[in-house]
Amino acid sequence: MADAWKSLTALGHDTARTVTVGPYRITERDDVALASVALRRGQDQAFAAAAAKAGVPLPPPLQSASGTPYGAFWVTPDMWFVTAPFASHEDIVAHLKPVFGAAASITEQTDAWVCFDLSGPALTAWMERLCNVDLAVVPDGYATRTMMDHLGVYLLKQGADAVRLFGPRSSAQSLLHALEVAAASLA
Amino acid sequence: MIIPHPILGPRDAQEFVYLGDASLIDRPDGMTAGIEVFHDYLYNRDNPAGLHRELWYHEQGDRSWLVVTRDTVTHEIVSAELARDVARARGRSK
Amino acid sequence: MSQSHRIAGGQIDRSTTLRFSFDGASYAGHPGDTLASALLANGVRLMGRSFKYHRPRGPLSAGSEEPNALVHLRSGARQEPNTRATVAELFDGLTATSQNAWPSLRFDAMAINDRLSSFFTAGFYYKTFMWPAAFWEKVYEPIIRRAAGLGALTREDDPDSYDKAFAHCDLLVIGAGPAGLMAALTAGRAGVRVILADEDFRMGGRLNAEVLTIGGQAGGDWAAGVVAELASLPNVRLMARTTVVGAFDAGIYAAVERVSDHLPVPLPGKPRQTLWRIYSKRAIVAAGATERPIAFENNDRPGIMLAGALRAYANRWGVAVGDRVAIFTNNDDGLRSAADLTAKGVQVVAVIDSRTDGPLLPGIRHLRGAQVIDSTGRLGLSGITVRLATGQTETIACTALGVSGGWNPNINIHSHHRARPEWRADIAAFVPGQGGPAGLIAAGAAAGHLSTYGALAGGHVQALAVLESLGITATAGDLPKAEDAPLNLSPLWHVPHGKGRAWIDQQNDVTVKDVKLAQQENFTSVEHLKRYTTLGMATDQGKTGNVIGIAVMAELTGRAIPETGTTIYRPPYTPVAMGALAGRSRGKEFKPFRLTPSHKWASEQGAIFVEVGNWLRTQWVPKPGETTWRESVDREVLATRRSVGICDVTTLGKIDIQGTDAAAFLDKVYCNTFSTLAVGKCRYGLMLREDGMVFDDGTTARLAEHEYVMTTTTANAVTVFRHLEYCRQVLWPDMDVQIISTTEAWAQYSVAGPNARKLLEKVVDQDISDAAFPYMGAGSVTLGGLRGRLFRISFSGELAYEVAVPARYGDALMRRLMAAGAEFDAVVYGTEALGVMRIEKGHVAGGELNGQSSALNMGLGKMVSKKKDSIGMVLSQREGMTRADGYRLVGVKPADPKGVLQAGSHFLEVGAPVELASDGGWLTSKVYSPHLGCDIALGYLKAGDQKIGRRMRAVNFLTGTDTLVDIVSPHFFDPDGERFRG
The missing domain is CATH 3.30.1360.120 (Probable tRNA modification gtpase trme; domain 1)
Structure with a gap:
């Protein structure tokens, strides 16, 4: 595009x-697309379920996790930085928003x-x-x-x-x- | 100085920004409290020789605000808690 | 000169000869030498002049405690003042010069001070140069500074680099003598992470300077063997040439590694020194002990040194300091020096033992119950006068005298947290007391165990204690055999005799007399004694002198030493170069730079950049033919107002705020209301501190029901983000709000001017007509298919937009905007033009957002909503902040259009006296407005809103100007805002 x-x-x-x-x-x-994905208050179950379904790892503090296409590392309580290949996920927010819906606040961080x-x-x-x-x-x-x-x-x-x-x-x-x-x- | 971060473990105090007395948590409600109350809240502090609870921000870390209990005589840091948990325990909400 | 005083043995490599020079004369030495040992080997005893009296001085010691032998090391820009020759490692080509002497070290004109010494006693400066007061700074101090002092700075930039680094360990062992080596070995064998740091280039501590045996081996060989084993352990890190200079909280230690000081020039890429921050769980200080002298008249001549140093020069460096040597001691360790020197073939002419019952050394003239009372020799020792036990005096010719008054454990690091040491009468010395840095324990001589076996056992036992405290069980091992002799010391601090001067602190020229004077004038506390006499100050921090000073004061006041006071130390243990503290943060590397996405493009255009925080922003972009910055700025302003201009505003802080409580949250943090803002619109927001002063401002857009993007000023981006985290975690912890900075994620450009829309219509895919995208509109757009954001906001007062794309496309967007703008003669404008246009519009910025101004002061008082609780709302209503005659933002023009305004000028009524009582306020920001053709300015003026139209004066004492000005509305340009709504 x-x-x-x-x-x-x-x-x-x-x-x-x-x-x-x-x-x-x-x-x-x-070539790494990056987004912050933050849990919205009270949405713990929906958030975890959505992440599991889409294969977005949610590692605990001080850890990172890799996967395909999504990797992630913990940044602050209830927030992760999620990575994906830039070539396929340049507009990473557009990929993640449908996954999490109202359960997460998602912001592009790539650049x-x-x-x-x-x-x-x-x-x-x-x-x-x-x-x-x-x-x-x-x-x-x-x-x-x-x-x-x-x-x-x-x-x-x-x-x-x-x-x-x-x-x-x-x-x-x-x-x-x-x-x-x-x-x-x-x- | 090392601050025992409740989530991340021991962290160098260089990563933190200091704010001040943890009594700042108890902010009055601006719709009901008047100028005198706010004045007391903002300016009047105890100055203990001994244990002091104070707010620190993990700016070069996970961005958590902490309540650190520090002995002003010895510099010993007795404990560190998430300020959010302390604030909730003191009845703060929205 | 040949190495006339070199004798057999020592840990030097005689197969290699190193050439060096001192004060222009050439000498030879060997690897393993220090500058001091090499000079002594060449028969040079005179190495410096004293601080105050310019007395000839040679080394007192063989280590870092050295007060006298301070030199300029190296030359040119690499010259380093006050370098201790006793620890400066010799290298080929080393050059050193003496300091504090003129015209030469041998003939120093300022030695006249020595003849006038009765005038230069303690407190002399304070008493003599008191009057007239104005003379102190201009007359007295420069003269005193020239006469007294240490080395000189080169005033050139240091060409070398310095570095900082971090290390972690379970156990830090400070000092690699017998105790430190044993501690490191015990802990290292148990598998914990050990760092062993030692200031010397050869580990082993005193073992290198002794002929003692450990387990049947020579002490030096035993040390080398232990070092080799430690080097083989992966969990042990050996740091030679590394001085632990300070203990800080929670097991953090600072250490300086002299990476390149032993080389003529650092190797490529290598720093000269590295400042280490060591994180330890436990630490053992095994820093040994420092010998102390005994004060007697003229005890400071070159050739008189500590007995242990005399022995170290012979044993470690193969140097006989003199051909006829005497020893003056009050303990058995002094006798060891006599024995070692005799064994080395050095003639020991006498041992003067102040004790009457000391053991006798066979074959040496041993004068028991005797004291040295004076010495002779102009530039170096030629003889001593001894008072025998019988009361008779005898003169003994000698060229070196070793003095031992006992040993002081190195309590320095242990006392860095103000732990008071304890007095131990059996060794007449302070040892580490209770307290001290948490996790730190002392071992070996530093703990008062002065024998070799005591050191080995102490290191071992303390390491076992550390292991146990770390939850590791290790069993005590068999310790090698080593001497375990007591010191048998009988205290003698100074030799009472005559009226001459007996030095206590040689670096500061403090004598017994000075202590007496302090006592007479009632400066009897140790802290007062120090300040009055300067005892213990300067580069050696009183390592050899402090305890004697306290002892003499104790004697004078009839108190016991522990009653008189103790001596504690502050960091650093030894002097630290400023370069090491700065590390890489020098010059252009003082701080990191931040570059905007259009930086490359702007550089190509020849932009002039200005530092704004860490950012480099385009200040203006000169065109060919423009000779002054004003020409460029005026052109940028006029072209923007005439057609269209583009400015990189990426540096403004951007914070993404989401969550179901995002709107309520913004209502709390802004004094005006954001919950009522429609999706797709933005609004100017004013953020107050809790005290009611303005904190920051910016526009915030509502992108969706629960999604906002806030902008902050460039300067406050970090502090606003911190504040928002504070609000959401500490004040309203249950609000559903998530925030993240997106400042750097987006390249954002302001496109301003009558043709802004026409330009953007060529770039943005959507309809951005006034109807479709009205004033204060905001939202997502695409630009040739690329995701972007568009905000219709104006700082310049023109029809203006801010357009953003992901940062990696920022360069391309700038090029695309300029290409699309070519038909409109689009210009790029910098921060200067931005400043002109915002002042023409009366918008506040840095000069007005000064942290002392309220919304009311800025003319924005109505923005503070009282219908809701927001930070600062209540206290902004305080009486002092709402007074009608308080400061108000005004515009200012010179009465004469050619008049020049200056920021910082103060407003006075015409005819009012120029005094504080007449002060009406001040001028905050000024520019030249090409639109109005004159200087214009903003300012805070008392009751300024009631003074519009008044003629006043702008007075500036700094520049001596007094200008007639007219107070006007701050809205100089298009006050009705017809242009930006267009």
Whole structure:
């Protein structure tokens, strides 16, 4: 529908790129659609049933869950951020509203955030230069809000050598710079 | 300083924003209470040397407002509760 | 110069020679040396001049407690002042220079202060330079600052970077001497996460400086073996060159890692230092003990040092500080120094033992019951005068004197939360007392266990206690054999003799006399003593001097030491570079930037950006030929009012508010009513604080029955969101309201001007005629199939819309709008033009939303609905805030159209005296209006609504201007709003 519209990634590129610093890789992901899905008061049963039916996971605090097409992580009591492939779910709210009806408040969040996938050995050493998350100890699937270089960032641990970040889109370049500097100090 | 978040466990106080005395929860009703009552509510505070209940906001976290009980003499943080639960227990609703 | 004072042994790598220079002279040293050990190896004892008297000084110690040997390390922009030569790790090419001496270290003109010392006693400055008061800042202080002081700053930017990092552990062990190593080993073997941090570049602590054996091994070898085992454990992290500088609440410790200080230049990408924030469940401070001197006359000459330091230089660094060495002690540890030096082949000419019953060392002249009473040697020690037990005096030639007055446990970290230490008479020292940071315990010498075995046992036992408290059972192991000798100390703090000066605190030039003077003038409390004499201040924080100062005061006042007072410390343990505290937050990296979706496009246009919070917003966009910013801004304003202009307003805060109580919620947080707003419409909202002052403003649109989108000012986006969370969680917890920020999700542009609709009709798919999309309309639209939002709102006073699309399409939308606007000569306008147009319309913004102004002040008093309860409603009705003669928003024009207005000017009646009583208010914001052809401004004026049409003065003391102005309505332009309704 919006084929004629050219998009820019949060970093200002035509297409998402990967930055490599030594053994560390920072990949911008512009193919993740994101929405906040919040429980409306008193709608607990309808909300849970709708989520279960549509396959929207509702992980508990400090956790993320992945699935097809929907993944999710907990952000605040009674609210989750739900992810889906951008190609199929660009207007993610239009997909989710029929699912939840009046049981949820749903808001598009895709372009509010820049998404970075980080990979490389010893991610703990990298992340401890940026935030206070005890990455060595938390399990895979851990999700939390944390601070990196003054920026509020959601951090999702996806494996021993894989972390996904959602940072404020307008500060994508500043966040990337912080990631690069920290990686360079280890490389 | 570490705040024992009731949902998220121990969190660095750097992630929080401090507001003040938890008595702010007991906001009078503007349609019935007059200026004097509101004035007392907004400006008059106890200043205890010891346990103090206060409002903290987990801004760089899950956005929960907490009621933190802190000893102003030792800095020890005795407990932290969701402010929403405290407010409901004190009879606040809509 | 050759390494004339180098002797055999030591933990230095003699296979490699490092070249370095001090005050321009070249020297050689080896890896493993410190600057001090290398200079001493080259026969250099004189390393600095004292703070006040410019006395020649050499190192007193071999560690971080050093008060004297402070140098400028490195040169150029990397020069660092007040660096302790005793801990500066030698590297090839190191350059250092002395500080606080002119023209040279050997001949220092300011040494005249030493001759005038009777004038420079404690309190001298306060008493002498009191009058006239005006002279203090302009005359006295600059002279004193030049004469007294430490190192100098380069005044150049530090070319290196600093970093911050976070670490987590179950147990933090502070100090890697025998106690720390044993504690780390015990806990590490039990499998808990351990961080072992030590300020030295070689772990082992005093073991590196001793010839003691542990379990039959040399102490240094034992330490190396333990370090190797710890390094092999995945749950143990070793942090050498890392000083734990402070204990904070809940087991958080700050530590500075000197990543690159031992290198000429940091490796690429590496910081010079890293400030660690360590989260620990438990901590053991095993920071050892610091030897203290004994005060006697002229006890500060280069060559006089702590006995343990003299021994450390010999044992660890293979350096004999002097060819003829004497020892002055009041305890058995001093005898160990004599024995070690003798074993190293250094001639020990005498041991002066103040005790009468100390054990005798074979083969050494041991003078029991004797005291050193004076010394000689202009730039370095040449001899000492000894008062023998018989009362006779004897002069002994020597070039080094080791002094031991006992050992002070390093209670520093333990006292960071103001825990008072306890006095232990058997070692005549303070040990950690009750309290202290939760989860922290002391072990080894830091806890007062001064023997090697005591340290090993203490570390082991305390680690077991930590493990038990963490719920881990570990059994006590067999400890290796080690010496366990008592100190046998007989207190001696200073040697009473004559009228000369005996130094207590060498860094601050505080002598026994100064303490006496303080006592005479009744500054007898320890805190007063410190402030009066400066005892214990500056870079060493009194590590060697404080306890002696208290002891002398105790003696003078006839009290016991614990009655006199205690000494506690504040962070940091050792000085911390400002760069380390700043970390990466320097220059352009001070804070993150926020860029709008049109930033790339605007950069291509040559836009000038302005920082608004963290945002970079287009301020104006110069065109070729425009030479001043005013030309550009005037053009942007006129073109917008004439045809159409486009402005990026993405930075305004946007908050999505949903839920069945969303309408009721907005009625609470706004002073005006939103529940009556129709779906598809928006309304200007005014948000008050509970005290009735205006907090924020913006338009809020109702997109559906239970769905609103609120806009906030750019500046308050974060605080309004915080406030809304407060309202919905704390004040009205049962309201069905969900909120989420969408500020960054949407690129939003204002399209303003008579041709705004015509332009947008080319871009928006739906009918946006005035009938279909009237003033204050709001809703979802599509733009060439793309989902978007359209709001018909106007800040500029023109027919105007704000159009939004998902942020990734923001760049494309800006290009599309400009292309569609080409036929209308559309311009892009920045924040300056925005400011001009909003002031022409009398809209309030930053200058008026100052946190001290009410709705009434702003001329918006009628917006506060009293039919419903909203935040701030009640208190906005307070007497002081509703007075008829209170401030009101007015417009201001210069009486002479060429007149210049200035924000911050105060309003006075014509002819009124320029004094506070005449103050009528102030001018909040001003611009040049190209439309009106003159400066215009907004301001708050007392009873301003009754003074429209009056001529007044705008007086500005800062710029010395006094301008006649006319008070007018704040609505300068299109007061009836015909244009935006068009």
